[in-house]
Amino acid sequence: MTAKNDPSRSLALLWGSHTTPGRSGLTVRSIVTAATAIADAEGLAAATMRRVADRLGVGTMSLYTHVPGRAELTELMIDIAYGELYADVDEPAKATGGWREGLRLVGERNWDLYQRHPWLLQATGARPVLGPHATLKYEAELRPLDGIGLTDVQMDSVLTLVLTHVEGVARIQADLARTEDGSGMSDQEWWLSTAPALEKVMDASRFPTASRVGQAAGEHHQASVDPAHAFRFGLARILDGVERLIEEKSPEAGEG
Amino acid sequence: MTAKNDPSRSLALLWGSHTTPGRSGLTVRSIVTAATAIADAEGLAAATMRRVADRLGVGTMSLYTHVPGRAELTELMIDIAYGELYADVDEPAKATGGWREGLRLVGERNWDLYQRHPWLLQATGARPVLGPHATLKYEAELRPLDGIGLTDVQMDSVLTLVLTHVEGVARIQADLARTEDGSGMSDQEWWLSTAPALEKVMDASRFPTASRVGQAAGEHHQASVDPAHAFRFGLARILDGVERLIEEKSPEAGEG
DNA sequence: GGCGGTACCGTACCTTGTACGGTACGAGGT
DNA sequence: ACCTCGTACCGTACAAGGTACGGTACCGCC
Structure with missing residues (x-):
């Protein structure tokens, strides 16, 4: 047994x-x-x-x-x-700036945790770990969303959205770091050594938008990907989207 | 050599x-x-x-x-x-409904691809695969975002956001499916067999929000997680957030 | 008909989780 | 003080997977 x-x-x-x-x-x-x-x-x-x-x-x-x-x-x-995430279960809910700053704190803390423990990304699977700290995490992260006009199901959906975003971007970051020190080659070095070979084999004129945008993004981030930027950019868009959802539900609140 | x-x-x-x-x-x-x-x-x-x-x-x-x-x-x-994603490189850009429907198509097609080939989630790593179809994919997915007022860097960021979201949610779905037929136990069965043991060991009154919301979400989705719902809910919020970004850049467009 | 290159493949090594069966420590009873 | 028994500890062994190495045999060309 x-x-x-x-x-x-x-x-x-x-x-x-x-x-x-x-x-x-x-x-x-x-x-x-x-x-x-x-x-x-x-x-x-x-x-x-x-x-x-x-x-x-x-x-x-x-x-x-x-x-x-x-x-x-x-x-x-x-x-x-x-267990390392929050000082106490009310930390996100107490953030000044209401639900938006609370949710941003949730995103940032999870992001930081993934920086410290990138293996979490390889470890978390289908079924949630129902341990004491995992449960406390869920409680702490839901509280800033409580009582702002969302249904219970929407609260869960919004939190899932933010956490999925953080996890996705952190995974890109972690893969990158792992590859970099596995190969001893930085992202930039890799790109510099790959680009010439790529040009030989692909006809850039077939991919005008990709070439232009890829070049611009690469120069702006000084890398082929920039997870930290993706994290912040995405979180801002998501919070805006959630804000719109909340506004729709309480139209009388107007734009005061 | x-x-x-x-x-x-x-x-x-x-x-x-x-x-x-x-x-x-x-x-x-x-x-x-x-x-x-x-x-x-x-x-x-x-x-x-x-x-x-x-x-x-x-x-x-x-x-x-x-x-x-x-x-x-x-x-x-x-x-x-x-190579299975799009019939041709202009398919997303040609979607009726402008950038929003084009981007939604991009999301849906990637989602469908992950349903057919869940292993993609375990396979894609830090460095992009610079093959012919991967390049065409990037080109096709950027085109609907071209010429709508975003900078090149923003175009890349928006696309990354959508793709990261799809990937994250698809990963949850795939992990779930893999676990389910690895253990021969559905998510619901697992939860039903775990919940009683959990109640014995945790004190629900310490986690009021988590209990209430978890219960509501579980009943609504008939499962502990619902990736398809998370996908659609999240995509809608993200598209709203992107819309706001575009509006900010052309304030004169007003709300016509 | 012979020759060289290369497509094919059998064997073997290393790594990882863990089943199995043994060993030995230390607490409790007399 | 000694014996006993539960259990903490661990050595060995096996299966699975990637692939290095070194051989074999086929095919095209002269």
């Missing part, structure tokens, strides 16, 4: 105590911390069971005493990381 | 002919087609070199005669898939 997918097994692990040590001082907490440190520095793939165990000075299989498997370890890493 | 990263190696492969056969009839095209078929059905991870070779009735290592490695095979798969 206690099958691998048993939901209560995972939940008990997530919500339980992580600090009761075994004989050698090994705890769930120390395992998660070690795995996170490796993943921060070298990506989720580098945080193998062997690497984590080595870092802790224990045998690989010892980890399995505290954690059912790699999947569950990853869930723990995610939930613990979410 | 002809190092693994040699950009002109990749480019020549992408832009070259894929239909000149070897002794056993093996071609780049047939390899890509086989790999795509497997990936469509079972995910990118299932399209291993061994599986692809088996499907073609050749030895595993024979693939390496035509394709330098798995990474390059994946690039080819991506570029070929992009």
Whole structure:
């Protein structure tokens, strides 16, 4: 019994105590911390069971005493990381500037978190991690949207939109960083070394808009992509779109 | 020489002919087609070199005669898939309804493509695939935004925003589908089997907004997440936000 | 008819998660 | 003080995947 997918097994692990040590001082907490440190520095793939165990000075299989498997370890890493987001559950709702600044704070904090822990992007999957910090995150992020005229379903949709945007742009950023230090070549270097070969093989006159816009964007960002700019530009558009949705619902508010 | 990263190696492969056969009839095209078929059905991870070779009735290592490695095979798969997007390069620009409907078409077509080829989400990385179809895609998707008052940089930013949104939501959808038929459990089943255990371990009164909104959203979508709804809701907000950006730039256009 | 290039492929190595079965530590009872 | 038993710890082994290496055999050309 206690099958691998048993939901209560995972939940008990997530919500339980992580600090009761075994004989050698090994705890769930120390395992998660070690795995996170490796993943921060070298990506989720580098945080193998062997690497984590080595870092802790224990045998690989010892980890399995505290954690059912790699999947569950990853869930723990995610939930613990979410704990870094907000000082308290009301932080976004207390932002001066109303729902708009609150939602912007949510975006920024998630963005910052992805900068610190890019592996989160490779780790989060279909099913939400129902740990204590994940739950608190959802609560904290919904509060600034409460009582401003949106339905409950719309509140959820708006938050999902913002979080999806942050995640998407952060993923581009993380892929970029990973590729750059995997290949030892910056985005700009890569482009400079690729462009001449590309010109040889493609006929730019067939792609006039792409050539013009691509060139302009490349020069403006000094790179082929600029995730930080995409984040801010996109967030601004999205907040404007949400504002319009709210205005539509309370037309009498006018433009006061 | 002809190092693994040699950009002109990749480019020549992408832009070259894929239909000149070897002794056993093996071609780049047939390899890509086989790999795509497997990936469509079972995910990118299932399209291993061994599986692809088996499907073609050749030895595993024979693939390496035509394709330098798995990474390059994946690039080819991506570029070929992009070829399915538009009937011709002016299709989005010709949409009735101006830039807004053109951009919506771009969103919908990319969404549909991700439905057909979910592995694209696992395959696309930091650096764009500079193949012929990828280039044509960029050209086609920029055209509806040309000449409506946006700067070149803004055109690129708006397109990036829409594509990032589609990708993000499609990724949620794909993760969900993969998890569902990996575990043989639907999202709803998973939730029904998890919720009771969750209630035991978490105190709902600490998370009033999350509980209320989560419940409302869950009931409305009949699932814990609804990617199709997120796609449409988000796209509508984004298009509204872009509209406001365009209006700001030509204030005299007023609200006529 | 012979020769050279290249398409094809069998074998082997390395890496990762984890099943399995053993070992040994330490707490509790006598 | 000693024995016992639960469980923390871990060594070994296996399967799967990418691909390096070195061979084999086919085809076109002289």
